[in-house]
Amino acid sequence: MRFNVINYLIGEGIKNLFKNKKSTISSLMIMCATMIVFGLFFVIGENINSFVENVAEAQEIRVIIDNEATEEDIEQLGNEILSIEGVRNAEFVSKEDALDYMKEMLGDELIEGYEDRNIFSVAYDVTLTDLELNNEVQESINQLPHVKNIVSANQVISQIISLAKGVRTVTAGILILLIIISVSIISNTIKLTVHARRKEISIMKYVGATNSFIRWPFLVEGIIIGIISGLLSVGIIGLAYTGIAGKLAETSFLELAHWKLLEFKDMFNLILVVYLGLGIGIGALGSGISMRKYLEV
Amino acid sequence: MIEFKNVCKKYGTGTEAVKNASFKIEKGEFAFLVGTSGSGKSTLIKLILKEEEPSSGNIIINGKDTTFLKPNRVPYLRRSMGVVFQDFRLLPDKTVYENVAFAMYIVKATPKHIRRQVPMVLSLVGLSGKAKMYPNELSGGEQQRVALARALVNNPTMIIADEPTGNLDPDTAWDIMNLLNEINLRGTTVVVATHAKDIVDQMKKRVIHINKGVIVKDDRKGGYDCEI
Numbered sequence: 001m002r003f004n005v006i007n008y009l010i011g012e013g014i015k016n017l018f019k020n021k022k023s024t025i026s027s028l029m030i031m032c033a034t035m036i037v038f039g040l041f042f043v044i045g046e047n048i049n050s051f052v053e054n055v056a057e058a059q060e061i062r063v064i065i066d067n068e069a070t071e072e073d074i075e076q077l078g079n080e081i082l083s084i085e086g087v088r089n090a091e092f093v094s095k096e097d098a099l100d101y102m103k104e105m106l107g108d109e110l111i112e113g114y115e116d117r118n119i120f121s122v123a124y125d126v127t128l129t130d131l132e133l134n135n136e137v138q139e140s141i142n143q144l145p146h147v148k149n150i151v152s153a154n155q156v157i158s159q160i161i162s163l164a165k166g167v168r169t170v171t172a173g174i175l176i177l178l179i180i181i182s183v184s185i186i187s188n189t190i191k192l193t194v195h196a197r198r199k200e201i202s203i204m205k206y207v208g209a210t211n212s213f214i215r216w217p218f219l220v221e222g223i224i225i226g227i228i229s230g231l232l233s234v235g236i237i238g239l240a241y242t243g244i245a246g247k248l249a250e251t252s253f254l255e256l257a258h259w260k261l262l263e264f265k266d267m268f269n270l271i272l273v274v275y276l277g278l279g280i281g282i283g284a285l286g287s288g289i290s291m292r293k294y295l296e297v
Numbered sequence: 298m299i300e301f302k303n304v305c306k307k308y309g310t311g312t313e314a315v316k317n318a319s320f321k322i323e324k325g326e327f328a329f330l331v332g333t334s335g336s337g338k339s340t341l342i343k344l345i346l347k348e349e350e351p352s353s354g355n356i357i358i359n360g361k362d363t364t365f366l367k368p369n370r371v372p373y374l375r376r377s378m379g380v381v382f383q384d385f386r387l388l389p390d391k392t393v394y395e396n397v398a399f400a401m402y403i404v405k406a407t408p409k410h411i412r413r414q415v416p417m418v419l420s421l422v423g424l425s426g427k428a429k430m431y432p433n434e435l436s437g438g439e440q441q442r443v444a445l446a447r448a449l450v451n452n453p454t455m456i457i458a459d460e461p462t463g464n465l466d467p468d469t470a471w472d473i474m475n476l477l478n479e480i481n482l483r484g485t486t487v488v489v490a491t492h493a494k495d496i497v498d499q500m501k502k503r504v505i506h507i508n509k510g511v512i513v514k515d516d517r518k519g520g521y522d523c524e525i
Contacts, residue, residue: 005402008402199386199388203386203388205372206346206375206386207375207380207399207404207447207451208372208373208374208376208404209404210372211369211372213403213405
């Protein structure tokens, strides 16, 4: 395609935007509104995801080793644990560490006297890369030699996993809803332009314009609406999020929950890419749908 | 150039608009398609433009059977024809020049080619002085000239005109017909669907009569109603 043709096609698309100012603005506003609702769930979801990740990092499985294990056995066990899929790290816990841990848990009085005859077993503290692999990893560890037993907070882990799954499902549902609503809005806007220009389209067909030549300006129009709503929404969400997160940080609620909110700039790249992708995709799909009928001349 | 072989066209409603039509229009010919409204003239034009598909039979244009032409090739078929309609179909928000240049944009002509070709065609139809005017500032005859210029600008091998004088007064109608005749003399095939009886009678060109979907008469140098 020659350069002037591309100019012409994009120029026509931009002209369309200004010809139907009312419908362009209304579809921009509705697209923004739906994108902001999605953004709300998106930032909440991202925060919960990061929370879950933090918990996952902190969540340890203590693998207690039986007393018959030699030093080589212990070292080999450590290597074998590390080679299991889903294991992030395995840290050795010596008898002394184990005693200190128990002291911390139960208080000095109860443990008193055990310093001289330390009955605690050595262990590995295993952390996971993905909490969902918890059960598989434990099963694999159980099959290794010299493993006495495993101590972990299974219930907490499974609750966190189901929470994270729930958030992901809701976000995906909202996303699908957003796409359906936005595609129908854009396709309606473009339909108005197409309708207003149906005479021109029929002339183009008679003169021998290819369908893609006719379609491009309308695609450009849809895509521009999509991109502008995407950018506007990211801006609005960013401002609102930074404001609300700032207010929340002043309260003690988050501190109690050991929850540090993500900063918007941490999510900015992802959100921008997702929104531009959505805007372009929705714009193109919407105008594609509205064009189909008019191309059959 | 244009050949119909046993072409039938039945619409979904059950109307049989064209029944077993066979004729051949040679390169460089001037042919009238005549008949009352509802006789099937418009359907014949639509079949040539491939706006409608025949129910049976074959249509051969420029040596190519268009019956099984893929939809994405249709635009290229249409570039070999210039089309003129009764209602002109000009774009009201574009000037005379832009209306004609538009047809060249669509076929992706270079700006240089457009700048050279458009004034040439406008002078051919006698509208050189009105290039910057808008369609609503022109008379009906002038608007139809613009439409003709647009049809000609891409150098088609044929001009298909569907009732080109239907909206014009008799004098202007003659202007347009003379212009079509002039275009024909330059070697372009011209097919005109019309019911302008006196024009057809006087021009002594080939006349294909169609009545109720049937081609009833094909006069080499005919008049409008030589006993149908």
